[in-house]
Amino acid sequence: AEAYAAAADAAADRGLDLPEGMTGAGWATEITQTYPFHPALIRVLDKRLSTIPNFQRTRGALRLLARVIRRLWNERPDGVGLIHLHHVDLADKVISEELSSRLERPQFEPVIRADVASQPGSEPSHAERVDERMGSRYGRRLATAIYLYSLTRDVPGVPVAELYGAVLAPGDDPNLMQRALEGLEESCWYLHSDVRGYRFSTEASLVKLIQEAEREVSVTKARAHATKILANQFRDGVLKVRRAWENAKVPDNADDAWLVIFHWDDFGDARGVDPHGPIPAKVRELWERTAAGGKREYRNRLVILAPSRGTHDSMVRAVRTHLALEALSGNAETRAALGDDKWNDLKNRLEESKLLARIAVCNHVNVLYVPTASGLETVELDVVTQASVRPNQTDAIVERLEAMDKTLAAGDKPLDPGYVKAKLGALLTTSQPTMELVRAFARRTDLKMVFDRAQLVALVAAGVRNGVWEYQDPERGDEGWATKDRPTTAVRLAEDTYLHPVGSAPAPKEQLCPFCGTSHPGVGCPDTVDTPGGSGSSGGGVTVLVPTRFTGSGAAGKAFVDARTAAAEAGRAALRELVVEIDHVGEGAGTELARLHTIVPTGTLGVRLVYDVEASVSLSSDPSETALVRYHGSPTDYAPLREALKQLLAPRQATLRARIHAVFENPLQLSGEEVNQLAQRASDTGPTKCTITFVTEGET
Known part of the structure; x- marks a missing residue:
């Protein structure tokens, strides 16, 4: 009793959730009173099983305990201080029938075999598979206890604290116990959890539905969808993206910097490269040779990304799960069969699976080849997590190059x-x-x-x-x-x-002044005066700066870089105005409009911002049923319209023309931090296609 009390105190100190009655001196006393049985076993027999009419409270309990004790006596397992719920061996056919068929619950027999304990020679149960993976017995112990707590006419199930308390014995590792319960939740077909705790029922869990749906998704289909994710995850930004499976002909010029992505199908059965091995021939060939077979001249404008071997199957599993959840969420029969709680759980899992599929693709395609002084260097990218995955993963490649001091x-x-x-x-x-x-x-x-x-x-x-x-x-x-x-x-x-x-x-x-006829280098002519005519005025006077426009088109990140580069090459130093325009036809207009409005946040100090929006939205298949929206004004006045326009555009075909026009009270330095922040927002959240115009100072 003292050993059990000490084990409970130690587990509670390590963070294991236990009932209040298990911590303190009272627990040892309770164990002494029920010895050699664990108090939880007595409570289940007395308060749970006894509520079932077909279970004989005295004779049934004695018959069950006698068989449990006989098996323990014959097998003599190590470390048994008390007889727990999990010592009721459901692999024993007689015991399992006693706790299913003889209780007029024969439908629970498949539940036992699938999730708790298998018969000799048959497929392992899900709890047994959890134990195989972990090298422990916690999975089956927990599953057995949950099953016995589920046998009642009252509300079935066991709170997690009571479950841990029923299973805990001296020498147990609380962390492994918690991991085993997580493993059961992820794999058992008939295990359910809610505010009442954990319980087994004959109703299939989401886990079973998902696994069955996964079997309907072929590996070929999963790989095809993973390819779509890969294409969408790496898009043009500072680096232009070339997907080798679409077009491996990478231009050889000094203008654009390229990220070339290889597909897993490019590497045969291995489905990837060894990041610690030699550089694959096709990677080196692409870097050293042009598409025509000549020697590549501009090798410092090319980085190459390839999948790593050993991570392909985990990517396929993640994508299959996502496609299975997509299929379930779109199935009317599934919706009708699931209650609101399970349906909401399914939708939440779908959203999470979408993110996890993206992460799995990024973690598969994670070997980067970077040009260095000694040739191509192999770089294994950091593991992508939910916190680190990017809307455009090309940005993560750029950050890695920055960390290498390569950019x-x-x-x-x-x-x-x-x-x-x-x-x-x-x-x-x-x-x-x-x-x-x-x-x-x-x-x-x-x-x-x-x-x-x-x-x-x-x-x-x-x-x-x-x-x-x-x-x-x-x-x-x-x-x-x-x-x-x-x-x-x-x-x-x-x-x-x-x-x-x-x-x-x-x-x-020596340059003579056209006004006074003398030379006065570095000093303004005393004969000139400020006039509104400027350099274009016949009246002469001090010349004024003339705004000059520089434009870039394409994805917002690229368009911003192109406009900025053109301005810098022309010798301009300051940004006075910024104009971003989109012209979109089809679905997704609402998303593009929202992206447009992220580039210059409303409320930015020192900026006068004007929105222009013109949208034509098809309300049905009848061309005459159309909504027209026009707006010109400030972001403040636009605010009441924002949500209504979002709802109008979201599910419909639309023609959208919109722009933002930002005028900076104090011109921004082109190479300054404020313009860098604008560039970053354009790359991270800007429109997928737009035209960006810089209005700068002009020459004097």
């Missing part, structure tokens, strides 16, 4: 021009187009992958200021030169602008 993106620390010149060696000892710098970063795998060309614009400008090289834009004549002594010219990356060795620039000519 040069907006907001990163600028490169040292002297370091870059030393790395490029002979290339910059002669005059070169500035685009050759772009190509050099695309060729050289020992350099960073450039995701923001504005960084290269800044690099060129810094090299001029530091006297590393000189810059020339021939279109601007003598004014197109930038040197250490006069570094003010705006840098443009192009085939017709050049980097020259230091000392190449001609001596500057």
Whole structure:
């Protein structure tokens, strides 16, 4: 008795949920009074089984206990301090009939065999399979106790604390006991749990329904759906995505950075690669050769993602479960057979399975090949969890590259021009187009992958200021030169602008002021005045900045990067206005509209924001039944319309044109953190297809 009391106190201290009566000195006293039987066994016989008319309270209990004691005496198992509920061996045909058929409950016999205890020579029960996986006996012990608690005319079932208390013995591991109960919940066909606790019944559980539905989903169908998940999970962003099973011809140019994804079917029966083995030939071939068979020049614009062997089956299982739940949730007969609680449980499981299927696909396709100074490096990606899975998993690839210090993106620390010149060696000892710098970063795998060309614009400008090289834009004549002594010219990356060795620039000519006829470098002409005419006015005066527009199209993340890069390459530094427009036809208009409105959050300080929405929604198959919505105004005034428009658009075909127009009171620096945050939101939650326009300061 003292050993049992000590075991209960220790288990409670470790967090095991137990009845109040099992902690403290009173528990040892109760055990002494019922010895050699566990108090829970006596309570079940006296308060549960005795309520069934066919169970003889005295003779039936004595007959049952006699057979239990005889088996224990013959088998003499180790460590039996008390006779528990789980010592009622339901594998014994006589005992199982005593507790099913003789109680006029023959339908419980299949429940016993499927979930609790099997007959010798037959398939193991689900509880026995749990024990096989865990290397313990907790599964069958718990299942036996739950079954006996389920035999009553009153409310069947046992609260979890009472269940643990009925099974707990000295030397038991509370953690393993809890894991075993979780295993039963995940595998038993007739086990149910609710506010009353755990119980067995003849009604099939969701587990059984799901397993039967899973058998209807072929492996081929599961793999096909997994392919769809893979395609949707990795989309264009900073990296453009090329799916090798759709089109393995990856362009060889310095413009775009590519993420190429291989399919598990590309690797035969292994369904993946060994992340610790040599690089597969087809991966290396793609990286080294173009589609035409020539040598790939721009290898530093290519990262490759492949599935890992050993994780394919777990992915298929997760996707099969999701498809099975989808089928059940769409089945009218299933809905009619399930009560509200089980139906809600099914819907919750469906939502969870959708996420788990995405996670399983990401964890299967998790071997990344990255260009480095020594060639392709194999990187095994971190395990994806519910907390870390992304709306666009391409972002996780970019983050891993950032962690490897492989990327040069907006907001990163600028490169040292002297370091870059030393790395490029002979290339910059002669005059070169500035685009050759772009190509050099695309060729050289020992350099960073450039995701923001504005960084290269800044690099060129810094090299001029530091006297590393000189810059020339021939279109601007003598004014197109930038040197250490006069570094003010705006840098443009192009085939017709050049980097020259230091000392190449001609001596500057003296420039005479067109207003006063004298030279006063760096100082405004005293004869000029501020006029509203600006540089386009015949009245002359101080020139004004002229807004210049730069546009990008496609997925919001890519469109934002393209517009930003174009602005930076033109020498622009500040963002004055941002316009994002969508033009959508078909289903999903509500989702695209919601995505549009995430890029610039309402209430952002220093921003004047205007919404424009024009939607034509088909209400039925009759073309005349159409709803038209037009809105122009502030987000505040739009708020009452938001939910109504969402409900209108959600299930219907629609034609949607919408835009947001943000005007910044204080222009944002293109390479600054605020613009980085806009870029991140565009990539994470922006529209799948849109046009983004930057309005920046102009040249003077």
